[in-house]
Each structure stands twice: as structure tokens, then as C-alpha cells.
Amino acid sequence: MYRISFSFIQPGIKPVMLENVEPGQTLLEVALKNDIELHHNCGGVCSCTTCHLFIEKGMEFIDDMSKREKDFVKTVFGHKANSRLGCQSLLLDGEGDVEITVPDQTLLPDEFYGFDF
Numbered sequence: 001m002y003r004i005s006f007s008f009i010q011p012g013i014k015p016v017m018l019e020n021v022e023p024g025q026t027l028l029e030v031a032l033k034n035d036i037e038l039h040h041n042c043g044g045v046c047s048c049t050t051c052h053l054f055i056e057k058g059m060e061f062i063d064d065m066s067k068r069e070k071d072f073v074k075t076v077f078g079h080k081a082n083s084r085l086g087c088q089s090l091l092l093d094g095e096g097d098v099e100i101t102v103p104d105q106t107l108l109p110d111e112f113y114g115f116d117f
């Protein structure tokens, strides 16, 4: 089981802490099940980048990136080494803490997310 925190770049959205999150589901699925807004324009099939998020902690608990995901992530303006697509980020068997930052969902995927690089 995991403990997962979601923080948001978009002003006015309070962080969310989830306890006892089961492995075997993607971070997009976790978000949607818990009423956390995470866009998913392609329906979660790795064909857009609207589910982009940053894994601040716990990357070791998430399945490795496929080449396809890497190729899509590279197209996101402002992507970083800890960027992932929520629909492709599968929680592996295990337990621990995962910390996620959700970019500002009001901006288009290829726009600047407001980070200092």
C-alpha cells in the first residue's frame, strides 16, 4: 500500500493526501478515483500529454517509462527529469510514499508551466 500526496501548481487548489493506495493502478486512475482533476484527453492511452505530472518522491515505486512515453514527455514544454505521464505511471507492488506535483491544468500542455529552471 502507498501513501500518495498530490500538490498543485495551480493557485487555490489544496494538497491532497491519500492513504492505503493499492498498487497495480496508474496515477491517473488513482487521481480520478479520488476526484483529483488530472486531464486525460486521449483517454489514458499515451497519445497526448495532458496527464503530465512530476514525481517529486517515490519514482522507484513506479514502472519504468516506455519509449513511447519518453517520446511524448519530451514534447512537453517545461518537462523535467521527474516528468511522467499519469496514465503510464503504474504503481508497482510495494509500499511507501509517493509525492506528486500536478502542473497547472488550466494551461495548454505545450505551454510554460511556471517553473524556474
Ligand code: FES
Binding pocket: 039, 040, 041, 042, 043, 044, 045, 046, 047, 048, 049, 050, 051, 085, 086, 087, 088
Ligand atoms: S491521458 Fe493522454 S497521455 Fe495520458
